[in-house]
Amino acid sequence: xxxxxxxxxxxxxxxxxxxxxxxxxxxxxxxxxxxxxxxxxxxxxxxxxxxxxxxxxxxxxxxxxxxxxxxxxxxxxxxxxxxxxxxxxxxxxxxxxxxxxxxxxxxxxxxxxxxxxxxxxxxxxxxxxxxxxxxxxxxxxxxxxxxxxxxxxxxxxxxxxxxxxxx
Amino acid sequence: xxxxxxxxxxxxxxxxxxxxxxxxxxxxxxxxxxxxxxxxxxxxxxxxxxxxxxxxxxxxxxxxxxxxxxxxxxxxxxxxxxxxxxxxxxxxxxxxxxxxxxxxxxxxxxxxxxxxxxxxxxxxxxxxxxxxxxxxxxxxxxxxxxxxxxxxxxxxxxxxxxxxxxxxxxxxxxxxxxxxxxxxxxxxxxxxxxxxxxxxxxxxxxxxxxxxxxxxxxxxxxxxxxxxxxxxxxxxxxxxxxxxxxxxxxxxxxxxxxxxxxxxxxxxxxxxxxxxxxxxxxxxxxxxxxxxxxxxxxxxxxxxxxxxxxxxxxxxxxxxxxxxxxxxxxxxxxxxxxxxxxxxxxxxxxxxxxxxxxxxxxxxxxxxxxxxxxxxxxxxxxxxxxxxxxxxxxxxxxxxxxxxxxxxxxxxxxxxxxxxxxxxxxxxxxxxxxxxxxxxxxxxxxxxxxxxxxxxxxxxxxxxxxxxxxxxxxxxxxxxxxxxxxxxxxxxxxxxxxxx
Amino acid sequence: xxxxxxxxxxxxxxxxxxxxxxxxxxxxxxxxxxxxxxxxxxxxxxxxxxxxxxxxxxxxxxxxxxxxxxxxxxxxxxxxxxxxxxxxxxxxxxxxxx
Numbered sequence: 202x203x204x205x206x207x208x209x210x211x212x213x214x215x216x217x218x219x220x221x222x223x224x225x226x227x228x229x230x231x232x233x234x235x236x237x238x239x240x241x242x243x244x245x246x247x248x249x250x251x252x253x254x255x256x257x258x259x260x261x262x263x264x265x266x267x268x269x270x271x272x273x274x275x276x277x278x279x280x281x282x283x284x285x286x287x288x289x290x291x292x293x294x295x296x297x298x299x300x301x302x303x304x305x306x307x308x309x310x311x312x313x314x315x316x317x318x319x320x321x322x323x324x325x326x327x328x329x330x331x332x333x334x335x336x337x338x339x340x341x342x343x344x345x346x347x348x349x350x351x352x353x354x355x356x357x358x359x360x361x362x363x364x365x366x367x368x
Numbered sequence: 369x370x371x372x373x374x375x376x377x378x379x380x381x382x383x384x385x386x387x388x389x390x391x392x393x394x395x396x397x398x399x400x401x402x403x404x405x406x407x408x409x410x411x412x413x414x415x416x417x418x419x420x421x422x423x424x425x426x427x428x429x430x431x432x433x434x435x436x437x438x439x440x441x442x443x444x445x446x447x448x449x450x451x452x453x454x455x456x457x458x459x460x461x462x463x464x465x466x467x468x469x470x471x472x473x474x475x476x477x478x479x480x481x482x483x484x485x486x487x488x489x490x491x492x493x494x495x496x497x498x499x500x501x502x503x504x505x506x507x508x509x510x511x512x513x514x515x516x517x518x519x520x521x522x523x524x525x526x527x528x529x530x531x532x533x534x535x536x537x538x539x540x541x542x543x544x545x546x547x548x549x550x551x552x553x554x555x556x557x558x559x560x561x562x563x564x565x566x567x568x569x570x571x572x573x574x575x576x577x578x579x580x581x582x583x584x585x586x587x588x589x590x591x592x593x594x595x596x597x598x599x600x601x602x603x604x605x606x607x608x609x610x611x612x613x614x615x616x617x618x619x620x621x622x623x624x625x626x627x628x629x630x631x632x633x634x635x636x637x638x639x640x641x642x643x644x645x646x647x648x649x650x651x652x653x654x655x656x657x658x659x660x661x662x663x664x665x666x667x668x669x670x671x672x673x674x675x676x677x678x679x680x681x682x683x684x685x686x687x688x689x690x691x692x693x694x695x696x697x698x699x700x701x702x703x704x705x706x707x708x709x710x711x712x713x714x715x716x717x718x719x720x721x722x723x724x725x726x727x728x729x730x731x732x733x734x735x736x737x738x739x740x741x742x743x744x745x746x747x748x749x750x751x752x753x754x755x756x757x758x759x760x761x762x763x764x765x766x767x768x769x770x771x772x773x774x775x776x777x778x779x780x781x782x783x784x785x786x787x788x789x790x791x792x793x794x795x796x797x798x799x800x801x802x803x804x805x806x807x808x809x810x811x812x813x814x815x816x817x818x819x820x821x822x823x824x825x826x827x828x829x830x831x832x833x834x835x836x837x838x839x840x841x842x843x844x845x846x847x848x849x850x851x852x853x854x855x856x857x858x859x860x861x862x863x864x865x866x867x868x
Numbered sequence: 869x870x871x872x873x874x875x876x877x878x879x880x881x882x883x884x885x886x887x888x889x890x891x892x893x894x895x896x897x898x899x900x901x902x903x904x905x906x907x908x909x910x911x912x913x914x915x916x917x918x919x920x921x922x923x924x925x926x927x928x929x930x931x932x933x934x935x936x937x938x939x940x941x942x943x944x945x946x947x948x949x950x951x952x953x954x955x956x957x958x959x960x961x962x963x964x965x966x
Contacts, residue, residue, distance in 0.1 A: 209874035209908075216878055216901050220885040225893050232897050239904055248911055251925045255907055258936045259900060265940070269947055270893060286888035294880065337926070339442045340506055343494060344933050346383055347510040350487045351937045353390060354517030355944040357480045363523035365474045440923070502930060509934040516941055525952045529961045532892070532945050539899055539938050540886060543879075546906055546931055554913060559923065 205245060212238040229267050236260055375430040375444040377414060378454070378493040382407055386486035393479020401469045404482040408458070408465035411489065415458040418451045419846060427853075427863040429499070441560070443499035445864060448849025452699060453496045453627050455846075457619050460706050460830075461489055464618075464714070466823040468611040470816070471717050475609065481521060487514040488615065492623045499864065501549055501632075502559045505542070508591070508624055512538055515620060519608045530603035537600045541590030548583035551576055552636075562864035565636045569861075581643055584632055585650075592625020594684060595653040598677045602661075605673035610717025613669060617676040618710035622702055626680065630687055635853075635860045639690055647688030652779060654681025655786040663793050668716045668726045671797065672709065675752070678786060679705045685783065686767040689774050696838075696851050697766025704751065704759040704834045711748040711827040715741050718816040718824065719801070728797065733806030737813050740821045742802045744828040749798055751831040753791035759834020871912050879905030892946045892956045896939060903935035 212235050219231035236259040243252025385407035393400035421428065428446040446454075465485070472478045491511025498504045516538075520531040553559060555576050556567045568577065590597040601621075605613045633643055658678025665671035679701070686698025718741045719734065720726050735742035751758035754765075764787055771780040815821065837847055853860060882902025886895050907928040914924025950956055 206870050206874070209871055213874055213877050213881065216881040219897060219901065220881055220889070220894070225891065228894060228897055232900055235901065235904060239908060242908070243911065246911065246915055248914065248921070248925065251907070251911065251928050254929065255904070255932055258932050259904065262900065262936055262939050262943075266893060266896065266943060269943060273947065273950060290884050290887045293883070297880070337440065337442055337503075339444075339503055340926070340930065342379075342383075343491075343503070343506040343510050344930070346487060346490055347506070347513050347934060347937050349386070349390075350484065350510060350513040350517065351940050353480055353483050353487070354513060354941050357477075357484065357517045358520050358523060358528075358941070358944045358948055360477055360480075360523065362476050363521065363527075365476060502927060506930055506934065509938070513937055513941060516938075516945075520945060520948075523948060526963050528945055528949050528952060529963060532942065532949060535938065535942055535945065536886060536895060536899075539935075539942075540883070542934070542938075543883075543902055543906060546927075547909075550906075550910060550913060550927070553923065553927070557920075 205242065208238055208242050208245070212242070225270070226267070229263055233260065233263050236263070373430045374414065375428065375446055375497055378411065378458075378497060379490055381410060381414075382486040382490040382493070386483045386490065389479055389483045389486065393482065394477075397479060400479045400482050404469075404486065405462075405465055407486060408462040408489070411458040411493070412462040415451075415454040418446060418454055422446060422448060422451045422849060427860075429864055441500075442503050443560070443562070443864065444497045445499040445562075446497065447860065447863075448851075448853035449627075449631070450496050450853075452846065452850035453623060453702075454493065456703050456706050457492055457496065457623060458489075460618055460710050460827070461615065463823040463826050464611050464614050464710060466826075467614075467714050467717070467820050470820050471610055471721055474721075475521060481518070481609075484514045484518050484521075485611075485615070487511075488518065488620070492619065495623055496627060499561050500559050501552065501561055501564070501636075504561075504628065505545055505549060508545075508628070509542060511620070511624060512542070512591075515612075515616070518612045519604050519616075521609055521612065522607070524607075526603075527607040530600075530607040534600040534604045537590055537597070541587045541597070544583045544587030544590070546587075548580045548587060551580040551583065555580070561631075561636050562861045565638075565861040566865060568636065568638060577637060578640075578642065581633065581637055582646075585629060585643075585646060588625050588629045588632075589650065590625075592621050592629065592680055592684075593677055594625070594650045594680060595657045595677065598654070598657070601677060602670050602673040605676070605713075606667060606670045610669075610713055610720065613673075614710040614713035614717075617673065617713060618706040621676070621680060622683070622706065626683055626687075626702070629684075630854065633687075634855075644688050644690050647684050648776070648779060649688075651681045651683075651685030651688055652782050654678060654684065655782060656681075659786050659789045659793065663789065663796075666728050668719070668728060668797070668801070669713065671728075671793065672712050672716065675790065675793065676705075676709055678790065679709070679752070682764065682767055682783065682786070685779065686770060689767075689770050689776065689779070691770050691774055692851060692855060693766055693773065694770025695854055696843075696847060697763050697770055699847055699850050700759075700766060700834070700837060701763035703837065704763045704831070707827050707830040707834060708748045708752045708760060711744055711824060711831060712752070714820070714824050714827065715745040715748065718820055721816055721820070722813040723810050728800040730807065731801045731810075732804040733802070734810070734813075735802040736806065737810065738815050740815060740824060744824045745802065746798060747828045747831050749794040751834070753794050754787045755791075757832075757835060759831055759837075762835040762838055872909070875905055875908040875912055877905075878902075878908060881905070890958050892949065892958060895958070896942050896946065899935065899939055899942070903931060903939075906931050 215231050215235040219228045222228045236256055240252045240256040385403050388403050389400045430444040431441055472481055488511050491507050494507030495504055498507055516531055516535050519534060520527050556564045558564055593601040633639055655678050658674050658681060662671045662674035683698045683701050686694040722738060751760040754761045768780050768783050879902050882898045882905055885898025889895055910924045910928040914921045953961055
């Protein structure tokens with residue numbers, strides 16, 4: 202078993218611990234561990250930029266969650282789960298596994314399929330070389346739009362009074 | 369032939385409008401209202417001019433990120449189907465925007481509503497115009513985020529509960545869409561929908577493609593509120609302000625859900641009998657569940673929400689059957705249902721504005737006190753029940769005839785049954801709200817203000833004359849082009865690749 | 869191939885958390901776990917070739933940012949829900965029925 206498998210199996214373990222833990226604080230710490238492990242995985246795969254972005258974003262969200270809920274004095278014990286949810290999940294899992302079994306033969310051939318397609322399209326590619334990272338302006342514009350929507354949305358939700366006449 | 373690349377205006381104009389509203393709304397609300405209505409009017413007229421443009425010039429491709437190689441560019445594409453959806457979306461949004469300022473007077477900090485609404489319009493226009501599947505996802509998410517905040521606008525208990533339920537289900541749907549995108553990328557090594565379409569023609573439909581199709585139907589089905597993914601819709605519609613419910617039912621679920629499914633199934637993946645069967649069965653279940661649940665409701669908006677589920681079922685059914693007649697019926701039904709359902713929700717807003725309640729047991733005899741609301745509501749109810757000569761009759765007829773002609777008798781029977789139950793439900797609604805005797809406390813209510821009346825009247829005119837879209841003069845350039853764009857899927861890929 | 873199975877397992881764990889847990893904070897953590905799983909799947913796809921790496925980075929960038937935006941607004945709504953209902957238990961929030 203190489204290191205990648207160990208890192209990934211530890212991260213799945215951390216996720217399962219986060220899901221089943223009885224105290225929310227433990228769950229938050231487990232998800233934090235998960236994020237750090239995934240960052241280590243990205244370092245090993247030499248994709249430093251995406252790993253760093255992922256770590257920064259997710260840790261800041263976890264920090265926000267922890268701070269807000271500790272400040273509000275929320276009681277952290279939770280117990281039990283929804284029965285209907287478990288049934289739905291079981292059904293979904295069975296279908297997913299069946300589908301994965303069917304396509305697993307094809308997935309192993311991804312590399313050969315991709316190289317075939319790439320060679321047939323080599324003539325359509327321009328000669329210009331793009332930079333190391335893709336910058337698609339329209340995508341960035343819409344990400345900016347969605348963050349603007351989040352800012353206005355959070356301001357909307359957090360305001361004191363919603364209706365004019367109600368208290 | 370160089371013309372001004374106006375397609376990006378559909379996205380840039382509402383975004384700049386939203387930023388302007390956000391910057392000035394707190395200090396000067398009249399200015400914010402003016403920008404809001406003006407931007408909607410601009411978008412509506414721009415979309416109407418697109419009909420002429422597509423008629424003369426064919427498919428328009430506007431390339432962004434031109435420095436990148438063609439595999440990674442994001443094209444903005446305007447073909448017959450996009451034009452149709454743009455017109456439906458922007459014109460009806462304009463009428464809803466006309467209705468909003470007066471209705472929202474009872475909410476605080478209205479400039480946030482205008483800003484979020486314009487961001488929603490930005491996202492929806494981006495979804496319609498996008499030619500790249502990852503860009504479609506981002507626009508969808510931007511529109512969804514704006515919609516979460518809009519549903520929660522009143523910040524009461526029920527509204528927040530409905531919002532969090534909608535948010536969680538919608539996010540799970542987005543995850544499925546992402547899985548589908550990743551699978552499609554593995555198969556075709558590109559994110560551009562036209563390139564994907566031409567590449568998938570070369571290979572037969574292996575299991576990976578079918579799995580991607582299932583993920584897309586699940587993900588976009590949650591956004592479209594098809595049964596069994598529909599449970600967020602009634603709560604979200606009941607709690608949201610009336611203009612927001614109108615945009616949701618009339619436009620949002622059709623664009624984020626039905627448009628995306630149809631674009632991907634018809635133009636990218638290629639319709640197979642497997643996908644047709646899935647769409648048809650989802651449509652049938654939605655028709656039945658929606659209208660049966662609607663029959664038992666007391667709250668007006670909840671009843672309309674369940675009826676929306678039923679009519680989205682009709683649209684999915686038409687696309688699932690797949691013959692030219694059925695697709696034409698579905699497209700006409702998208703137009704008709706947007707007009708009818710938005711009008712019904714605006715009516716419920718007007719009723720709530722005047723009387724303060726939405727419970728059918730408490731209302732009655734309102735047609736004497738609220739004449740315009742009463743008449744427009746009657747027109748919308750007749751149209752949605754499929755009574756000739758209103759628009760709804762023609763679209764339902766086309767879908768049912770399409771089902772009969774393709775040999776599916778059970779499907780046609782269920783569609784007719786759904787239509788009859790719809791008639792019963794809406795007749796009950798009219799009787800309870802408008803036609804019985806008026807209650808004591810409502811003796812002194814007044815009709816809605818001028819702008820609300822104007823938008824309701826305009827939408828009712830669209831309901832009455834919806835059937836005229838089938839006439840040869842109109843159908844050639846409007847509906848017919850949309851149907852063509854869907855049925856000749858290789859035409860989509862070839863035309864776009866030629867212009868890239 | 870093993871790595872892909874683990875990534876899919878991570879995603880499924882997140883979905884399990886969203887579907888079955890009653891506490892809102894847990895559900896939001898489930899969204900985060902699923903999102904991490906999806907990013908992992910894309911990075912694994914990105915490892916297979918030179919050009920794929922750029923696209924995979926971009927896809928995971930998009931997933932992260934939109935997912936975190938949704939999580940932020942979900943946190944804001946949960947805070948207000950806690951103020952209104954006094955509890956974070958989803959099964960207690962049943963005002964809308966039928």
